[in-house]
């Protein structure tokens with residue numbers, strides 16, 4: 001069997017090229033970046049009732065917004081946070 005240094009180098013080069021191509025393809029497959037929904041948490045200061053709703057522009061923590069569906073007291077924003085969207089296919 002003719003086994004010389006050229007064969008080894010050739011094999012190594014081919015292996016390296018294959019590895020690089022493989023890595024390139026793997027890196028191109030970007031993981032889907034998670035999407036986030038911004039939520040606002042409202043709390044009734046009187047009865048403690050809490051509602052989570054979608055964040056609206058201009059809202060801030062401490063802002064008085066809406067009314068408690070239970071006791072009709074103005075509700076206060078106690079938290080604003082982002083939640084990862086669950087990627088459910090929506091059916092109409």
Ligand SMILES: [Zn+2]
Pocket residue numbers: 044045046047048049068069070071072073
């Ligand atoms: Zn209330």
